[in-house]
Amino acid sequence: MVIMLKRPLYVKSFTTIDGRGANVQIAYGSGIVLQGISNVIIHGLQIHNCRPQPDGPVVVPGGRIEQIGGADGDAIRLVSSYKVWIDHNTLYSSNDGLLDVTRGSTAITISNNWFRNHDKVMLLGHDDGYVRDRRMRVTLAFNRFGPNCNQRMPRIRHGYAHIVNNFYDGWVDYAIGGSMHPSIKSQSNLFVASSSTNKKVTSRITGASDSWNWWSVGDAFVNGASFKQSGRRIRPRYSREQRFRAESVTRVRALTRNAGAFLCSARRRC
Numbered sequence: 001m002v003i004m005l006k007r008p009l010y011v012k013s014f015t016t017i018d019g020r021g022a023n024v025q026i027a028y029g030s031g032i033v034l035q036g037i038s039n040v041i042i043h044g045l046q047i048h049n050c051r052p053q054p055d056g057p058v059v060v061p062g063g064r065i066e067q068i069g070g071a072d073g074d075a076i077r078l079v080s081s082y083k084v085w086i087d088h089n090t091l092y093s094s095n096d097g098l099l100d101v102t103r104g105s106t107a108i109t110i111s112n113n114w115f116r117n118h119d120k121v122m123l124l125g126h127d128d129g130y131v132r133d134r135r136m137r138v139t140l141a142f143n144r145f146g147p148n149c150n151q152r153m154p155r156i157r158h159g160y161a162h163i164v165n166n167f168y169d170g171w172v173d174y175a176i177g178g179s180m181h182p183s184i185k186s187q188s189n190l191f192v193a194s195s196s197t198n199k200k201v202t203s204r205i206t207g208a209s210d211s212w213n214w215w216s217v218g219d220a221f222v223n224g225a226s227f228k229q230s231g232r233r234i235r236p237r238y239s240r241e242q243r244f245r246a247e248s249v250t251r252v253r254a255l256t257r258n259a260g261a262f263l264c265s266a267r268r269r270c
Helices: 131-135 249-255
Strands: 015-018 025-027 032-035 038-043 046-048 056-059 065-068 076-079 082-087 090-092 099-102 106-111 114-116 118-120 122-124 137-141 149-151 155-157 160-164 167-169 176-179 183-187 190-192 202-204 214-217 220-222
Touching: 167 249, 176 183, 190 249, 220 249
Parallel strands: 015 038, 025 046, 032 076, 038 082, 046 090, 076 099, 082 106, 090 114, 099 122, 106 137, 118 149, 122 155, 137 160, 155 176, 160 183, 167 190, 176 202, 183 214, 190 220
Antiparallel strands: 056 065
């Protein structure tokens, strides 16, 4: 099933979109927008080849029709939202970002997804001047990045990211980047540098980067990959219910083997 959205799909709070049991592709049109909402799960979709859209009317939560500005061609965009779980989706080859988390969004979990064949993969933070993103907290766990990803896996502004048990299958410019004093804990990730491109995992884009809190704990670096640490180690502030154990980096390939949308049906178990 290929769904070509003529206008962005705005999702309301307390909604689950679950594509398990079917081949659900959102492609060749607009993407998904979560704006000013909470308690949403997006699971089991293939989202690709999203394209820019002009200004025009959209249906927003509550059934109202509003005029909005043009869309850049993001696959999934979060704006001023919280308590969102993006899990087991396959995202690739869209015009702008595959996943943007902006304008004060927080309590976001991005897990078990497969990001591939894209330039600017993921943005956390609206712009350098948007200081509300200092409260942003994002967890990236068990995702697969690549092949053929260039940069922003993710790029972070202002906020905090716990990046744990992900598989990075090469990059061109960098894997993890940031500006405006973000904090990062990179834990038990597998970084495999491409043979003929930049080996540096990190990129500090602007500012007094030596004071930024970027720490690598238990990561593995293959084919010359390297991670520049700075500042001090900042732990994620999980509640008792949110805490989970990071697995050894030796298990990352197995943990991410089934990243992306499940290939299952009524006759084939996920």
